[in-house]
Amino acid sequence: MKTTINRVSEFVNKEVTIGVWLANKRSSGKIAFLQLRDGTGFIQGVVVKADVTEETFAAAKSITQESALYVTGTVVEDSRSPFGYEMQVSEIEIIHESKDYPITPKEHGTEFLMDHRHLWLRSKKQHAIMKIRNQIIQATYHFFEKEDFVKIDPPILTGSAAEGTTELFHTKYFDEEAYLSQSGQLYMEAAAMALGKVFSFGPTFRAEKSKTRRHLIEFWMIEPEMAFTTHEESLEIQEKYVQFIVESVLGNCQLELNTLGRSVEKLEQIKAPFPRITYDHAIELLKEKGFSDVEWGEDFGAPHETAIAESFDKPVFITHYPKEIKAFYMKPDPDRDDVVQCADLIAPEGYGEIIGGSARIDDMALMEQRYKEHNLSGEAYKWYLELRQYGSVPHAGFGLGLERTVAWICGVDHVRETIPFPRLLNRLYP
Template sequence: MKTIMIHEMPDHSGETVRIGAWLSNKRSSGKIAFLQLRDGSGFVQAVVVKEVVGEEIFAKAKSITQESSLYITAEVTVDERSTFGYELQVKEIEIIHEAVDYPITPKEHGTEFLMDHRHLWLRSRKQHAVMKIRDEIIRATYEFFHMNGFVKVDPPILTGSSPEGTSELFQTKYFEEDAYLSQSGQLYMEAAAMALGKVFSFGPTFRAEKSKTRRHLIEFWMIEPEMSFVEHAESLEVQEQYVTHVVQSVLQNCKLELERLDRDVSKLEKIQAPFPRITYDEAIKFLNDNGFDDIKWGEDFGSPHETAIAESYDMPVFITHYPIGIKPFYMQPHPDRDDVVLCADLIAPEGYGEIIGGSERVHDYELMKQRIKEHGLDEAAYEWYLDLSKYGAVPHSGFGLGLERTVAWISGVEHVRETIPFPRLLNRLYP
């Protein structure tokens, strides 16, 4: 007899199969029991009819406890009432392990309780759906960049310097030297782009930022492409094409998961390149004209400002050309203005904030030295990075997309803590 997984059931309609699963929930009457099963690939209902299986197996079905593991032998049948479209008509049940007093019951639980039991909370339908959407975003990311001629490169996680200063980095000892957990692989990816043309990285990054907002994590994952011979305008096109590809891939391949999360997919269906673009100057004027008198030119936007701007659009919106004083040293100045740089933040709709930050990079050697000095950075620590603009410098651009904020936006969950398997927060390092 063939052992299959739940997601393979449509290929075995009418056949008797064996499935290994866990019991997520159940209900029963005097003559029939309904077992809600999961196996990691999906969820399905298994129907146990007393007259079919006999007293012994029916009694076993009624006694199975939540999250017990079992093997089910059953016939795959069509069920037009379920979103999955199939169910199991049980013939035999073999209990592998009986779970006793499983802590997460179908009743409501507080957030801290669920976070303390994150290792078990991941088994729930909602968390399963979010993780499947996260996986699809990752798959679509690799697909997009490989289809467009990018090479995957892995920058180091331990670094001796920072792209944006060391005030929000985790410091550690690297034998006799100071080292930091990376907040971005960007500088190393620029070096890789000088060797391989178009590259991207995908890996963990760390910010020692004491923030408790729904948008922030201490450890999160970033996709960071860098492109040689690509200027600011072309980089924006790559960004909007990439985000469009990811959203459309989720719509196509995660229909059940989006439905399980009650996501309004009509909002996602609108996501198509090109995206609207406004300058920082225009954004400041818009905010000042709409009741945000607290924000002045030269200041960075907070969450309320980004949300207000995003609410004027039903697609992600680029805010371009930020003031030079609030952006990192490596961003290329505007050719016609000395007070702004060639950069953009991509703000997601529905209040999810910035999901991409990107810019054209400085490629002039003397300007790069000047910017490093102006930012109070140790030139010796960046000597290798200066070599990039010293030997065969070219215009080049790049950006970074925060995976967890993107997962939150696409899946429609409120807090980024649900978008990563084991979140690291200001007050949480367990489990």
């Protein structure tokens, strides 16, 4: 019977054949332990010299790292294994022998591993991160379907910027100017006026010359937009969504979390509602924590966000930022014109902002004023202004950065490990 590693529990005490690669091995004189992987998981194959042919045992002793094999044997339960099962191997068929595999069990530098990212993905830790990323993606679709959102795909090539042109990749679109999208949000607002509650899930690009552990040049965003929705109602959806994806990972990825050494106790604390503090309060909190030079009107950097997060064991919303440091489309607070109805959700444990969101301006005259203040091209943004002209309603939305969220849930230090092939300031290969 041919099967895969993730399904061996269905074949306990039965003989199966699995197509695998050899991740690692060790052996003594009469027994060989093969660490096998097939993409669905990892399992140990035990080859006992007395139980197999000479040719099979010789193959077990000689096969090299990352060689491709068909392995046949009996599945047995094993309480010592993190996976819970192992395979008593009876036969090995070599499909392809790998020679001089560059990533050996010894330590390698980060740049070396990034140069070999196409191979590094095969390692147990990277496999676990990708499985958790996949679970978050699955949970995202499940959550928004359950909440009656419609998936909409905004364009990647755009003629306008969501938040200004300084961090955009410019390109020629035949005889017009175009940019790689930094956000699908403006288009999602149009979709929300047609379909009520919508979300997008796609790649975005920021030409930001940053080398921090939180930044990628190309990353994936989940961007919901909701008609007839207030800022407070949007916050409730955000915390409900984050709780849902954390619970989904806890329920389906225990083996992967164990592989990464991730503290599940901290993740189990992620229950809505999340604490909320205003920007004003955040400034006071930072001054109490020794940031004496922080001034009202400044945006927060990574050290500030980390210091604020240390005061909470859950993600925390920072709300009502100054209007001058936020995007042109954010709706002013009705009681204070100098701040807007927005929030950044800061993850615990120093992982920074994972969500940014706001209520959107729905008043035509105010949006026209914002266009003038931000020198926005009337022609490029004409369609966006028309959303306020024809049946404008209160609406709100947010964007969650997938890679930062994966980094936080996995407990990994750098977002470069949370995407299959990262694009960084100094890296376009492989």
